Amino acid sequence: MSSVTMQKSINTALPANGDSQDRQALPNPQDIVFQAGLGYIVSACLGVAAKLHLADLIGSGVENVSSLAERTNTNEEYLYRVLRVLEMTHIVSRNGPRRFALTPAGELLRNDAPGSLAAAVEWLTDSLHFSVYGELLHSVKTGKTAFDSIHGKPFFEWVSRKENADEAAVFNNAMSSVSEMCAPAFLEAYNFGIFKKIVDVAGGHGAFLRAVLREHPEVSGIIAEMPSVVPGAKTAIAADGLVDRCDAVECDIFAGVPEGCDGYFMKHIVHDWADDKALVLLRNIRAVIPQHGKLLLAEAVLDDSPAPHPGKLLDIEMMIFASGKERTEEEFRELLAKGASR
Secondary structure, X not given: OOHHHHHOOEEEEOXXXXXXXXXXXXEOHHHXXXXXXXXXXXXXXXXXXXXXXXXXXXXXXXXXXXXHHHHHOOOHHHHHHHHHHHHHOOOEEEOOOOEEEEOHHHHOOOOOOOOOOHHHHHHHXXXXXXXXXXXXXXXXXXXXOHHHHHHOOOHHHHHOOHHHHHHHHHHHHHHHXXXXXXXXXXXXXXXXXXXXXXXXXXXXXXXXHHHHHHHOOOOEEEEEEOOOOHHHHHHHHHHOOOOOOEEEEEOOOOOOOOOOOOEEEEEOOHHHOOHHHHHHHHHHHHHHOOOOOEEEEEOOEEOOXXXXXXXXXXXXHHHHHOOOOOEEHHHHHHHHHHHOOO
C-alpha cells in the first residue's frame, strides 16, 4: 500500500446517480479498516491520560509537554507522542509548539468538571479490560463469559473479594461517575417526588439516589448492595448529609430486595444479566412492590438498525464481563411481561 494511500483521510466519492450536487465525502476504505484495527491504541493513550490526570494538570490553560512530563515523572518524548494521538482524537488541541490545551471533550477528563468521566475512562481503559478483551473470541466461539474463563469466577463475585479491592474501587468510582453524569437528565425526565421511599437496587454508592434526595427533601431511600460496597455507600450518604433519610443495606438481589417502598429504581442493572437471571431479579421486586408502586429502569435501548449507538459497544462489554446483554424495546417488553407475574 502506498504512503499516499495511507495518508489519505478522506476520499471524495460520486454517488451512483451521477449528480455532482450529491457528491459527498466518504471515508477511505483503508482508513476505516486501520482506524478500527488500531482503536485499542487510542484507548490505551486515553487510559494513560486518565491515570496521569493530565486533564487536571492542563486545566483551563495551556501546558508545555516538558512541564507535564516533569509533573508526572514521565518521559517527555513518549508523553508527547501520546498527546499527539489524543490531539488526533480531539481530546487535546495544540496551542503552539509542544503546547496543549483541553478540548470540550478533554474537559470531561477533569475530575472537577461537571459530568466528569475521568473515573469511567480509568475503568474502561485499565489493564483488566485489555486482558479480558483479548479473550473475546472465546466468548464468540463458546457463548460463555470470557471474564469467568480467565478469572475462574463471575465478575461481581471476583470484584467483591478483598484481594481485588483496588480494582473494585476503580469500578465503583466509575459507576458513580456515570450515575452523576446521568442524574440531571433523569431528574428532568421524571418526577421522583411522587415517591415516599425509593430503593436503588444495586445502586453502588448511590450517586443517583442521593441526587434524587437532594432534589426532593420529602423523599427517603435505601441503597441495596453487596456487602463489600455498603461501607462506601454509607460514607457517601454521610458526606451528603442524608443519614436521616437514606441508608445502605447489604443485599443479595437474587434472594430478595428490601420491602416497604413504593419506588424501585435500577440503572444499568438488568443489562448485566441474561434473561434467566434478570427474571429472578424482576420477580423478586414484583414480590414486594405494592400495587401502587413503580419500577423504573434506566437502560440503553437498541433499535437494531445500522445506525451508530453506544449501546452496541456496551453490549459486547456485557457479553464478556457479566453474561448480560443490551436489549431492544421489544426484548424489554417481553422480559418485563414475564417478570410481572407474581
